[in-house]
Amino acid sequence: MFYHNPKSISEALKLLDSYKDEDLVVLAGGTDVVPKINTRPEKSGYFDGELMDLDNKRVVYLGDAGLAYIKDEGDKLVIGSMTTMTELLECEAIDKVPVLKEALSQLAGLTVRNIATIGGNIMNASPAADSVPALIVSDAKAVLASEAGERTVELYQLFAGPGETCAAKNEILKEIIVPVKPGKASFIKFGRRNGESLSVVNGAAYAEFDGAVCKNAVVALGAVAPTPLRAEAVEAAVNGKELTDDVLAEAAEIAAGLTDAIDDKRGSGEYRTKLVKVLVKRALKNCQ
Numbered sequence: 222m223f224y225h226n227p228k229s230i231s232e233a234l235k236l237l238d239s240y241k242d243e244d245l246v247v248l249a250g251g252t253d254v255v256p257k258i259n260t261r262p263e264k265s266g267y268f269d270g271e272l273m274d275l276d277n278k279r280v281v282y283l284g285d286a287g288l289a290y291i292k293d294e295g296d297k298l299v300i301g302s303m304t305t306m307t308e309l310l311e312c313e314a315i316d317k318v319p320v321l322k323e324a325l326s327q328l329a330g331l332t333v334r335n336i337a338t339i340g341g342n343i344m345n346a347s348p349a350a351d352s353v354p355a356l357i358v359s360d361a362k363a364v365l366a367s368e369a370g371e372r373t374v375e376l377y378q379l380f381a382g383p384g385e386t387c388a389a390k391n392e393i394l395k396e397i398i399v400p401v402k403p404g405k406a407s408f409i410k411f412g413r414r415n416g417e418s419l420s421v422v423n424g425a426a427y428a429e430f431d432g433a434v435c436k437n438a439v440v441a442l443g444a445v446a447p448t449p450l451r452a453e454a455v456e457a458a459v460n461g462k463e464l465t466d467d468v469l470a471e472a473a474e475i476a477a478g479l480t481d482a483i484d485d486k487r488g489s490g491e492y493r494t495k496l497v498k499v500l501v502k503r504a505l506k507n508c509q
C-alpha cells in the first residue's frame with residue numbers, strides 16, 4: 222500500500238491526476254472505508270460487502286487538504302467535503318437547513334459522527350446514506366474538482382449505482398452547496414432500532430404552501446432503489462393541490478411504484494415498499 226497525505230487541495234488533485242490509472246482509494250474519516258478493510262463479515266452486523274485488499278492500492282487521505290469548512294453565505298451554505306457530522310451539527314448555520322440537522326443527528330452515534338464526513342457519506346454512494354435525502358430536498362449541489370477544474374452537479378444526479386457516482390477517478394468532491402429555502406422540510410428514518418442503525422428506509426420531503434395549496438414540493442427516498450431517488454412523479458402529484466388524505470394516499474402509491482427495493486438482512490423489499498408509503502405521507506404532512 223502507498224499512503225499520501227496532501228496538505229492542500231491542489232496537491233491532492235495533482236496526486237489523483239498522476240495516479241489516476243492506479244488502484245486509488247480516497248480516504249476521509251474512514252468509517253466506510255476501514256470496515257471494508259478489516260471487518261470479519263461473518264461477525265459483522267454492519268458490513269456485509271466485499272472486503273478490500275490494500276495490496277498495491279494508493280491511499281490518498283484528504284483530512285489535511287483544507288476541505289473542512291462551513292461558510293454561511295446568507296442564501297446558501299457552502300460545506301467543505303471533509304467537514305464532520307459533529308462539526309456540522311455544532312455550527313449555528315445548520316439551523317438555516319433544519320432538515321439536514323434532523324438527518325445528521327440520526328446518522329450513526331456520536332463516536333462515528335465525530336470522524337464521519339459529509340463528503341464520505343455522499344461519495345460512499347450508499348442508497349441508504351442519511352444525509353442524502355435531506356440534501357436532495359434542499360436542492361443541494363455537489364462541486365467536483367480535478368486538475369482540469371471544477372464542475373457542479375445536482376446532488377440527485379450524482380449517483381450511478383450502489384457505491385458508484387458520476388465522478389471520475391481523478392475527481393474529488395470538494396464541497397456541497399446547500400441553498401437556504403423558505404419552505405418546511407422533514408426527514409424520516411426507519412431503522413431497526415433508534416440510534417446506531419443504518420436506515421431500512423429513509424426519505425425527506427420539502428414543500429411550500431400558498432394558503433393550503435402545496436407548491437415547489439421535492440421528495441427524496443433512500444434504501445429503496447440502487448441509488449438515492451428523487452421522486453419527481455410524487456412531487457408532480459402534490460404540487461398545486463391541497464394535501465388531503467386522498468392526495469397523500471395517491472402520492473404514497475406513486476412513491477411505492479417508483480421503488481425497486483431489495484430484500485436484505487435489514488428488511489424485505491415488500492416491507493420497505495410499505496414503509497415508503499408511510500414515509501411519504503408523514504413527511505409531506507410534516508411540511509405543513
Ligand SMILES: Cc1cc2nc3c(=O)[nH]c(=O)nc-3n(C[C@H](O)[C@H](O)[C@H](O)COP(=O)(O)OP(=O)(O)OC[C@H]3O[C@@H](n4cnc5c(N)ncnc54)[C@H](O)[C@@H]3O)c2cc1C
Pocket residue numbers: 246247248249250251252253254255256267283302303327328329330333336337338339340341342343344345346349350351352392393394395417418419420
Ligand atoms: C458503526 C457505524 C454506523 C454507521 N451508521 C450510519 C448511519 O446511521 N447512516 C449513514 O448514512 N451512514 C452510517 N455509517 C456509514 C458512515 O459512517 C458514513 O457514510 C460516513 O459519513 C462516511 O464518511 P467518512 O468520512 O468516514 O468516509 P470514508 O469511509 O473515508 O469514505 C467513504 C467513501 O467516500 C469516498 N470519499 C470520501 N470523501 C471523498 C471526497 N471528498 N471525494 C471523493 N470521494 C470521497 C471514499 O473513497 C470512500 O469510497 C455508519 C458507519 C459505521 C462504522
